[in-house]
Amino acid sequence: MTSSLRPWIFAASILSFSAFAEPGENTYKQVCAACHGAGVLNAPKLGDKTKWTPLIAEGQVTLTAHAYVGVRGMPAKGGNPNMTIETFSDAVAYMASKAGGNWKTPNAKTLAAINKEIEARKAGLNQKP
Numbered sequence: 774m775t776s777s778l779r780p781w782i783f784a785a786s787i788l789s790f791s792a793f794a795e796p797g798e799n800t801y802k803q804v805c806a807a808c809h810g811a812g813v814l815n816a817p818k819l820g821d822k823t824k825w826t827p828l829i830a831e832g833q834v835t836l837t838a839h840a841y842v843g844v845r846g847m848p849a850k851g852g853n854p855n856m857t858i859e860t861f862s863d864a865v866a867y868m869a870s871k872a873g874g875n876w877k878t879p880n881a882k883t884l885a886a887i888n889k890e891i892e893a894r895k896a897g898l899n900q901k902p
Contacts, residue, residue, distance in 0.1 A: 795867055795870075796863040796866070796867065796878045797860075797862075797863035797864040797865070797866055797867030797868070797878070798867055800856075800860050800861070800863060800864040800867075801819070801864050801867050801868060804851050804852070804853050804856065804864065805851055805864050805868065806819070807852075808847070808851075808852075809868060813846075814845075814846035814847075815845075815846060816846065816847065817868075817872070819868055819871050819872070820871045820872055821872060822872050822873050824872075825868070825869060825872030825873065825874065826872070826873065828869070829869050829872065829873065829874040829876075833865075833866065833869070833874075833876050833879065833883065833887075834883065834886045834887050834890050835890060836865065836869070837861070837862050837865045837866075837879070837887050837890075838887050838888075838890035838891045838893075838894055839890075839894055840861075840865060841856075841858060841861050841862075841887070841891055842891055842894045842895055851864070858884065858887060858888060858891070859879075859884065862878070862879045862883075862884065862887060863878050863879075866878055866879065
């Protein structure tokens with residue numbers, strides 16, 4: 774290998790490093806960290822086990838669905854109207870896992886349960902008192 778190729782190979786290896794990010798990590802950094810990094814409006818910070826423990830106890834389906842619709846001070850879809858449930862679910866699982874939860878990227882069955890809970894949550898929010 775010529776020495777002129779080495780810098781390019783090194784640069785390519787650094788640029789492809791983001792391909793090894795955990796599922797949800799990039800979304801967390803691009804969207805969620807704005808609030809969950811600093812604790813804006815009492816958002817649980819990444820890795821804060823004390824604040825995340827009761828949320829993790831709600832369960833992956835419930836917490837993900839309620840957060841996707843909007844809950845407490847959090848806007849729907851984390852404030853990103855183009856966020857898919859798959860991308861959002863990965864980010865929530867990433868954050869929960871950093872605080873001690875054993876959450877993984879949701880499979881098709883879990884996504885179906887999350888979508889069902891989203892619909893139930895929306896119906897409950899739209900009901901008149």
